[in-house]
Amino acid sequence: MILDIMQKEAEETKSAEEIPLKILAHNSLVGRLIGKEGRNLKKIEQDTGTKITISPLQDLTIYNPERTITVKGSIEACSNAEVEIMNKLREAYENDIVAVNQQANLIPGLNLNALGIFSTGLSMLPSGAGARRPAVTAPYNPFASSERRLVICA
Numbered sequence: 001m002i003l004d005i006m007q008k009e010a011e012e013t014k015s016a017e018e019i020p021l022k023i024l025a026h027n028s029l030v031g032r033l034i035g036k037e038g039r040n041l042k043k044i045e046q047d048t049g050t051k052i053t054i055s056p057l058q059d060l061t062i063y064n065p066e067r068t069i070t071v072k073g074s075i076e077a078c079s080n081a082e083v084e085i086m087n088k089l090r091e092a093y094e095n096d097i098v099a100v101n102q103q104a105n106l107i108p109g110l111n112l113n114a115l116g117i118f119s120t121g122l123s124m125l126p127s128g129a130g131a132r133r134p135a136v137t138a139p140y141n142p143f144a145s146s147e148r149r150l151v152i153c154a
Contacts, residue, residue, distance in 0.1 A: 021071040021078040025089055027060055030067050032092040033085060040088060048081040049073055 009020055025033065034041050034054065045052050050073035060067065071081045 018072055019075060019078065021082060023069040023071070023082065023085060024066040025069055025085075027057075027065050027067050028096070029089050029092040030054060030069075032095075033069070033088045044081055044084045044088075048084065049077045050081045052081065052085075 012020075032040075035043075041052055041054075044050070050071050052072075053070045055068040055070075057067075069085060071078045071085070073081065
């Protein structure tokens with residue numbers, strides 16, 4: 001099956017310079033990447049000179065909520081499109097985090113950050129008056145910068 005997919009991709013690739021770039025994105029973010037009537041996607045295609053396709057909803061399963069974004073063009077064009085796509089996905093992700101945090105404030109006693117589910121990168125552990133606690137690393141954020149954050153609780 002994998003060889004069939006690779007063969008299909010090879011046949012669809014027109015020249016040695018045109019290499020398909022595959023990006024996985026959670027389905028909840030893809031709609032905002034596409035934009036109303038596909039405007040965001042069309043703009044990225046026009047600005048970068050690439051052809052972008054997104055896997056259909058039928059490919060989603062309960063075990064795989066991600067869709068495949070395929071970018072075709074020259075290596076440089078694909079690289080430029082990747083930057084634009086990742087910026088849109090990051091923006092959608094950050095907007096979701098803000099919305100979830102605002103909703104959490106509406107429910108008294110609910111603190112999603114304490115669970116580490118939708119953390120903004122800051123540890124929500126209470127500070128104690130006793131001995132120093134060991135350093136705690138911030139929860140994983142796929143869009144955080146490459147530098148690692150370290151939170152020390154006193």
